[in-house]
Amino acid sequence: MIKSLPQAAVMFCSLLYLSSCSVNRAKIDDSLKKYFDENKVEGCFTMLNNSDGKVTVYNMKLDTMRFLPASTFKIVNSLIGLETGVISDEKMVIKWDSIKRWNEDWNKDLTMEEAFKVSSVNYYQEVARRIGKDTMQTWLDSLNYGNLKTGKYIDSFWLDNSMKISPDEQLGLVKRLYFDQLPFQKRTQQIVRDVMTQEDNTLYKLSYKTGWGFDENKHSVGWIVGWVEENKHPYFFVTLVRSADPNIDMRNVRMKITKGILTQLGFFKGEM
Numbered sequence: 001m002i003k004s005l006p007q008a009a010v011m012f013c014s015l016l017y018l019s020s021c022s023v024n025r026a027k028i029d030d031s032l033k034k035y036f037d038e039n040k041v042e043g044c045f046t047m048l049n050n051s052d053g054k055v056t057v058y059n060m061k062l063d064t065m066r067f068l069p070a071s072t073f074k075i076v077n078s079l080i081g082l083e084t085g086v087i088s089d090e091k092m093v094i095k096w097d098s099i100k101r102w103n104e105d106w107n108k109d110l111t112m113e114e115a116f117k118v119s120s121v122n123y124y125q126e127v128a129r130r131i132g133k134d135t136m137q138t139w140l141d142s143l144n145y146g147n148l149k150t151g152k153y154i155d156s157f158w159l160d161n162s163m164k165i166s167p168d169e170q171l172g173l174v175k176r177l178y179f180d181q182l183p184f185q186k187r188t189q190q191i192v193r194d195v196m197t198q199e200d201n202t203l204y205k206l207s208y209k210t211g212w213g214f215d216e217n218k219h220s221v222g223w224i225v226g227w228v229e230e231n232k233h234p235y236f237f238v239t240l241v242r243s244a245d246p247n248i249d250m251r252n253v254r255m256k257i258t259k260g261i262l263t264q265l266g267f268f269k270g271e272m
Helices: 007-013 030-038 070-084 112-117 121-131 133-143 167-178 186-196 250-264
Strands: 026-028 042-049 054-058 197-200 205-214 220-230 233-243
Touching: 030 042, 030 054, 030 250, 042 167, 042 250, 070 112, 070 121, 070 133, 070 167, 070 186, 070 205, 070 220, 112 121, 112 186, 121 133, 167 186, 167 220, 167 233, 186 197, 186 205, 205 250, 220 250, 233 250
Parallel strands: 026 054
Antiparallel strands: 042 054, 042 233, 197 205, 205 220, 220 233
16 A cells, blocks of 8 residues: 655645755865766766854765656655655565566666666666656655656656756755655655665765766766765765766766775775
């Protein structure tokens, strides 16, 4: 049974915006430009230090510009799916539809946790179809997520440039997710935080979701959205990469840029 969003929650949620981090107090760090130049791409990077509220930005223009979220939308798709009961928990399996796709990791039955890790488009398209257009729109409105547009197709609006969101807005989303400040049950938010964990060791914990799609000009748009924790202190970050090169190895480029920047900023040593 799918749970509907209570009217009281809708009224409350309408007041809760995924407000972006204040760009007015941001420190512009142009030294980060070299990581994009080295890979012959353009893009931006933004980070919020939660302990002091300071924001570091490279390329403010792109930081406040909206792009398709691509697979970073799996964060919100997961939250809505769990909250409505469409996804029971991270172990819930959706059977493979037997349609062969380019990524072999998608061509099998997957749990939500597995689908999130391998970024299975078909798993989350089915989740979106089960959520339905009206329920999806209600939750997106309550979150004030990006431009709020679901477009014509419920199972592809985050991929076809109907839905768009800025890096700055993405930063606001993950910050609120980390602190249980989104209009979802704590269990829902905890499950999504857990599946976002990618690296966890004695020095740091790195949690994120990647995304890769194509804008209206067929340029690649790559994302890494998440946070890094050291000594129990979270730092929220977003990397956006854009390229006209049809042969770009986006998976490696976006990670190389992100880890290069985080290393320059002093992370991965357990000293932050």
